[in-house]
Amino acid sequence: MSQQPLVKKPLLGTNDINQVCFVVKDIEKASVSWARLLGTVVPQPFVTASEEFSQVKYYGEPTPARNKLAFFNTPGVQIELVEPDTVQNLMRECLDRGGEGYNHFAVDVEKISETLETMSEKYTVAQTGEFYPDKGRYAFLATREKYKTLIELLEHEGPKPDGSLSPLTGDSQYEGRPLLGTNTIAQIAFVVRDVKEAQKAWCSMLGVEPSTVFHSGYEGVNKVSTYNGQPTTGRSHFTFIQTPRIQVEIVQPDSDSPSTWLEHLEKHGEGLHHIAFFVDSVDEKRDLLNSLGFPTIQEGLFYDGSGKYAYMDTTSEYSVIIELLEMFK
DSSP, X not given: OOOOOBOSOOTTSOOOOOEEEEEOSOHHHHHHHHHHHHTSOOOOOEEOOOHHHHOOEETTEEXXXXXXXXXXXXXXXXXXXXXXXXXXXXXXXHHHHHOSEEEEEEEEOSOHHHHHHHOSSOOOEEEEEEOSSSOEEEEEEOOHHHHSSEEEEEEESSSOOOOOSSOSOSOOTTTTOOTTSOXXXXXXXXXXXXXXXXXXXXXXXXXXXXXXXXXXXXXXTOOOEEETTEEOOOOEEEEEEEOSSXXXXXXXXXXXXXXXXXXXXXXXXXXXXXXEEEOSOHHHHHHHHHHTTOOEEEEEEOTTSSEEEEEEOOHHHHSSEEEEEEEOO
């Protein structure tokens, strides 16, 4: 995936988003679901180390919280699943406030302390801790208001752990057979109230050229689109930002045009709306997901007619909407 040219130093020192995280209530169940989706073995979830080693601080105060984690290393970004402890910590706060779903993205930095010191913008550090037995540490920045997401900084001592597709343990019945024919997440997308404001913030944070804002559903560019089975113009303003591993999409829906983006904005506010996969045939994979009990929310052609998309209601199993994307040959 091509990357937009750097125009200045990224706020975090890097624009290489390498992990996206979801908080869940039952990590064993969620791990099986994600293994099926990605076509890999089911990883063995593990509990983070005790307070003696993890040294977790929640808004500066020590906490004995121990969360349960599982990881999937895909060809692009790593997927992290977290089942929070009942002891108060950032992941528990997020689950209690917003329920299961997307939580944050992460980047690797050389030294967290130096990154925090040299950042041109300062943010509250919501939680910190140490890796164990791997050597390293993390820090969560309270960046939701500006970027509609938490950001995690990861610092590793020595080589980063091997990034094979998944641990070679557990149930292997899905190995090599991704549900959608691919295990590469191509895009994460956020719905916002002001696409230009969000575009400016993200491009500045990532240190890249401002991206073009497109308009869909207006006279002259409107293509076929249905929302919950009914025709809709699906008017929106959107932009794409390319990072080394994954594309970031930002969408501002029109308030008088029914769409999945507007529904999400009204029900949940600004934040992550979906993850996307490129597939050989949207129709084929849409029908497959329908047969598995996942309804189609919205589908149509790209704003310029160059491809096709379908949003699938996969939240019951993956706590996130999955978008299918197909580029016409």
